[in-house]
Amino acid sequence: MDNAFTMSNKDVAVLILAAGKGTRLKSSFAKVLHHAGGRPLVDHVVRACLPLHARKIIAVVGHQAEQVRGAIEPLGVATVLQQPQNGTGHALLVSKRAIGTAKFVIVLPGDAPLIRTETLRSLIEKHKSGNAAATILTAVLADPSGYGRILRKSGDTVAAIIEESQLSTEQRELNEINSSIYCFTAAKLWPALGRVKPDNKHRELYLTDAIAVLNSKGETVLAEIAGDPREALGCNTRADLAGVDRTFREWKRDELMGDGVTIQLPETVVVDPEVTVGEDTVLEPGVQLLGKTKISARCTIRTGSVLNDMVLGEDVVVEPHCVLTKSRIESEVVIGPFARLRPESHLLRGSRVGNFVELKKSTLGEGSKAPHLSYLGDTKIGSKSNIGAGTITCNYDGFVKHPTSIGNRVFVGSDSILVAPIKLGDGAYVAAGSVITENVPPDALGIGRGRQTNKPGWAAKKRRELGASSTHVRKKPKRKKHR
Ligand code: UD1
Ligand code: MG
Numbered sequence: 174m175d176n177a178f179t180m181s182n183k184d185v186a187v188l189i190l191a192a193g194k195g196t197r198l199k200s201s202f203a204k205v206l207h208h209a210g211g212r213p214l215v216d217h218v219v220r221a222c223l224p225l226h227a228r229k230i231i232a233v234v235g236h237q238a239e240q241v242r243g244a245i246e247p248l249g250v251a252t253v254l255q256q257p258q259n260g261t262g263h264a265l266l267v268s269k270r271a272i273g274t275a276k277f278v279i280v281l282p283g284d285a286p287l288i289r290t291e292t293l294r295s296l297i298e299k300h301k302s303g304n305a306a307a308t309i310l311t312a313v314l315a316d317p318s319g320y321g322r323i324l325r326k327s328g329d330t331v332a333a334i335i336e337e338s339q340l341s342t343e344q345r346e347l348n349e350i351n352s353s354i355y356c357f358t359a360a361k362l363w364p365a366l367g368r369v370k371p372d373n374k375h376r377e378l379y380l381t382d383a384i385a386v387l388n389s390k391g392e393t394v395l396a397e398i399a400g401d402p403r404e405a406l407g408c409n410t411r412a413d414l415a416g417v418d419r420t421f422r423e424w425k426r427d428e429l430m431g432d433g434v435t436i437q438l439p440e441t442v443v444v445d446p447e448v449t450v451g452e453d454t455v456l457e458p459g460v461q462l463l464g465k466t467k468i469s470a471r472c473t474i475r476t477g478s479v480l481n482d483m484v485l486g487e488d489v490v491v492e493p494h495c496v497l498t499k500s501r502i503e504s505e506v507v508i509g510p511f512a513r514l515r516p517e518s519h520l521l522r523g524s525r526v527g528n529f530v531e532l533k534k535s536t537l538g539e540g541s542k543a544p545h546l547s548y549l550g551d552t553k554i555g556s557k558s559n560i561g562a563g564t565i566t567c568n569y570d571g572f573v574k575h576p577t578s579i580g581n582r583v584f585v586g587s588d589s590i591l592v593a594p595i596k597l598g599d600g601a602y603v604a605a606g607s608v609i610t611e612n613v614p615p616d617a618l619g620i621g622r623g624r625q626t627n628k629p630g631w632a633a634k635k636r637r638e639l640g641a642s643s644t645h646v647r648k649k650p651k652r653k654k655h656r
Contacts, residue, residue, distance in 0.1 A: 185227040185297060186275035190264045190353075191215050191245075191283030192235030192255040197409045203237035205283035206244060209414050210421025211445035211463070215241065217286030217421075219248045222279070224290045225297075231271045232283065233264040260377025261353070262369050265362070275359060277301075280380070282353040285407045287420055292404055296356050299397050306361035306392035307384060309334070310354040312405035313398060319409060320350035321381050323396055331394040334381035338374065349398070351381060352405030361392055421446070429456075451487070469504070478509070486522070500532075521556070538581065551593065552577040561587035561605060568593045580615065 195204025205215035212220075215232065222230050234241045235255040242252050253268045265280065272278055277300065279293060292310065300308035309331060311323050319337055322344060326332035334351045335344055365386040371378050387394050399405050408414045425444045426436055433452035436442050443461040444450075450462070451470035460474045464482035471487055474480065477494040484501045491497065492509030499516035502508065508526040515533035520526060524537040527544035535549045538556035543549060545562035551574050552566050564585050566577045575593035579585070583597050586605030597603065598615030606622050613619035 182225045182227045182297065184276040185225065185279055185356075186272045186277070186359075187222045187225065187227045187230040187279045187281070188265065188268055188272060189215065189218055189222070189230065189232040189245075189250070189281050189283050190261055191241055192233045192238075192258045192264055193284075194236040194258070195284070195409070198411060198414070203241055204408070206237065206240060207408065207414055209286055209408065209418040210425070211447075212286075213244050214286045214408055214417075215245055215283040216248070218281050218283055218288065219245055219250055221288045221290050221293065222281070223248070225279075225293060227279070228275050229271075231268055233268055260371070260375070261380035262366055262378030262383060265366055265380055266378070269363065272359065278357045278359050278362060280353070280355045280357065282407060284409065285352060285354065285405065287401075287404045287406055287417060288352075288354060289404060292399055293354075296354070296397050299395060300356035300358075303329075303393065303395050305356075305395045306358050306365075306387045307331075308356045308395040308397055309384070310352040310405060311349050311396045311398050312352055312402035313349050314402055314405075315348070317348045317350045320407070321353075322347040323349040323351060325349070325396070326388065326394075329395055331384060331396050332388050333385035336373070336379065336381060349396070350405060352399065353380075353407065354405070355380075361387060365390070365392075457493075475509070483514075492528075549577075551575065552579065554579040555581035555583070555599065557581060558583040558585070560585050561589060563588040564591065565589075566591045566593055 191205040193204055198204055198207065206213045210217065219230065230250045232245055232250050232252050233255045234252045235258045238254055251271065253271045255264050255267045281288065296308055296310050309323065321334045321336045322340060323331055324333045324335055362383065365383045368386050369378050369382040373379060384394055403420050406413065406417055408417055422443055425446060426439045426442060429444060429450050430436055434450045435455045438458040441458045442456050445463045448462045448466045450468045453470055454468055454472040456474050457476040459477045461479040463480065466480045466483045468485045469487040472485055472489040474491045475493045478491045480497045482499045483497050486502060486504035488505045489502050490507045495509040495512045497514040500514040500518035502520045503522040505523045506520045508520065509528065511528045512526045513531040515531065517534040518532040519536040521537060521539045523540045525542040525544060526532065526537065529545065530543050530547045533550040535552040537543060537554050538558065540556055541554050541558040543560040547560055547564045548566060550566050550568035558579055558581065567590060568574050568577065577591050577593045578596045580597060580599035580601065582600050585603045586607065588606045589603050590608045592608065592610045595609060596612040598613060600616040601613040602618040603609055603613060604618060604620040607619060608621045609619050610621065
């Protein structure tokens with residue numbers, strides 16, 4: 174069996190060009206580290222190449238080499254340093270040794286992240302079956318500006334790639350572009366590259382010039398037009414980045430909708446690539462699901478909520494405008510609106526977190542509630558407890574953090590301050606407005622506030638006094654003089 178999906182690519186080396194600065198992005202970060210679709214650009218390119226099972230994947234790094242290495246080495250990519258960066262042709266020359274004896278070389282720019290594995294497979298297939306020296310992935314674009322253009326020789330073959338800056342007036346009409354993704358036969362590539370000269374205003378060696386050299390030697394150069402032209406798009410500007418990001422987000426939302434997720438106003442919803450969402454979950458407009466968030470079936474994530482690295486059970490309702498991070502919510506919980514979960518929080522089944530409530534490293538037991546205006550930090554709360562409005566745990570004494578432990582069926586009255594370390598036993602009560610500095614035993618009532626005294630008639634007397642004095646003091650308002 175040797176079809177496009179099972180063929181071995183052990184004779185293929187993959188080379189990703191990732192050394193450039195990305196001047197047009199106007200950034201202090203290397204271009205390939207800019208994000209689109211929730212990942213660095215180069216990360217997408219590597220992931221598209223991994224399933225090819227090529228002999229090796231090499232990246233040429235240069236600008237911010239250490240940071241780029243950090244992003245791709247964990248994915249099993251070897252790197253070659255290109256210093257200085259004298260153009261895409263030069264990038265290939267410095268990688269010659271690393272490529273070694275591989276018969277074929279797939280070259281990809283690190284800034285074209287929408288490329289898909291299937292497209293690379295058919296590029297290799299076409300190259301091998303056409304016995305070509307080079308096969309170029311191209312695309313036909315309505316607006317080809319900024320790209321090198323394909324100068325065809327005949328129906329299927331290519332004479333040259335003309336860079337934008339070198340186009341003649343009539344060549345400007347060419348709308349088939351070079352994606353910078355190629356398959357080369359190594360034995361033909363190296364001699365051709367050796368003949369490329371830096372004949373351009375940047376004095377760089379352009380890989381694109383190797384195409385005309387191959388053609389002049391009578392070698393076959395083929396072009397494969399990408400089925401989806403977006404796969405050929407590079408990111409040279411911030412506008413390019415935004416366009417590519419939009420496509421990734423659209424693909425991910427389409428995947429989720431295909432899996433039975435309802436998305437309202439889909440173009441407003443941002444979902445990172447590793448997020449999973451269960452059937453019949455509804456995502457309202459403006460929701461962001463980031464990182465490795467996992468949402469089970471039948472949840473509702475209402476408008477404006479941002480979930481990052483969250484795990485949600487079934488039938489959870491996240492009311493509008495919640496910010497939830499690195500925490501776990503079990504089934505049938507209702508949270509929000511305007512709630513915040515900071516890392517390592519855990520809401521057990523059927524619990525309820527209401528508006529303007531913040532939890533950090535805290536657990537809310539089954540059926541327990543913290544409905545309004547609270548801060549719960551480093552706190553463990555048992556089941557069926559009620560945390561009154563405005564309850565604050567004082568977990569920090571200016572030096573270290575201390576835990577708060579609240580048992581089962583505890584009732585904490587509104588506006589209470591729990592000074593940690595502190596324990597409230599099962600069934601305990603805390604009187605509203607208390608400052609609790611000592612443990613409250615099970616089933617006891619803790620009160621920590623001054624006793625109220627009422628002074629009969631005090632207010633009426635005060636009003637009489639103020640009324641009397643104000644008639645003495647009140648002055649006639651001054652009339653403005655008009656001249
Ligand atoms: C390149 C092609 C152009 C094509 C376009 C597609 C050349 C000369 N031009 O133009 O025909 O239409 O891509 O997106 O190849 N890089 C290095 N070392 C260098 C220079 C660049 O590694 O010395 C890397 C960059 O980091 C980038 C890639 O090569 O990932 C392409 O370079 P870039 O400057 O983006 O080339 P384009 O102008 O887009
Ligand atoms: Mg580019």
